[in-house]
Amino acid sequence: MTSSAFDAEQPREEASVEVPTPEIDRSIYVMPFFATLTVSQLERSRRWYVDGLGFVVLATLPGPTGEPALIHLRRWRYQDLLLVPVRQEQQQAQSALAPSAPGPRIRLTFAAYGTDLAQLAATARAVGEGTIEGPAATPWNTFDLLARDPDGHEVVFTSRLPAEQHDPAFAARMEQVRQQMQRAE
Numbered sequence: 001m002t003s004s005a006f007d008a009e010q011p012r013e014e015a016s017v018e019v020p021t022p023e024i025d026r027s028i029y030v031m032p033f034f035a036t037l038t039v040s041q042l043e044r045s046r047r048w049y050v051d052g053l054g055f056v057v058l059a060t061l062p063g064p065t066g067e068p069a070l071i072h073l074r075r076w077r078y079q080d081l082l083l084v085p086v087r088q089e090q091q092q093a094q095s096a097l098a099p100s101a102p103g104p105r106i107r108l109t110f111a112a113y114g115t116d117l118a119q120l121a122a123t124a125r126a127v128g129e130g131t132i133e134g135p136a137a138t139p140w141n142t143f144d145l146l147a148r149d150p151d152g153h154e155v156v157f158t159s160r161l162p163a164e165q166h167d168p169a170f171a172a173r174m175e176q177v178r179q180q181m182q183r184a185e
Helices: 042-052 088-097 117-127 168-184
Strands: 035-039 056-062 068-074 080-085 107-111 131-137 142-148 154-160
Touching: 035 042, 042 056, 042 068, 042 080, 042 117, 117 131, 117 142, 117 154
Parallel strands: 035 080, 107 154
Antiparallel strands: 056 068, 068 080, 131 142, 142 154
């Protein structure tokens, strides 16, 4: 029987899951995926992600004026974020189009297996600027922490719940899905 969303394809009690090492890999490699977040204050966002959420700065690239135009952040291997400042014309267009407070712009989810999410939440709350919700268990057998940066971008850190906390009803639903997929093949 399937025990969580992470091992839905492998119907056994505890499936093998590839887990990245928590050490930050500073090597340069082809990134199969990365997100670019446009932020209103580059330094404030750098502080939130680095001091609050445990990313490191891999590189800061200057723009034509010499001011930082891009900050490349990394947490674990393949968990890269690029921060770029909003251009003045973008800010003016956004303020003209959105009279209400800005909402979430994007939600990214990062694997956080083995991370103490309560400690990560406490660290981010101490840094301030953004907001934190959780960590909390989800109906799909994960433990998630939602971090909202000063510009409203949402980053979720997700980890597996221990097997003894899994929802058996969810595992049964995942097993039904697995069987449906096998029949469709």
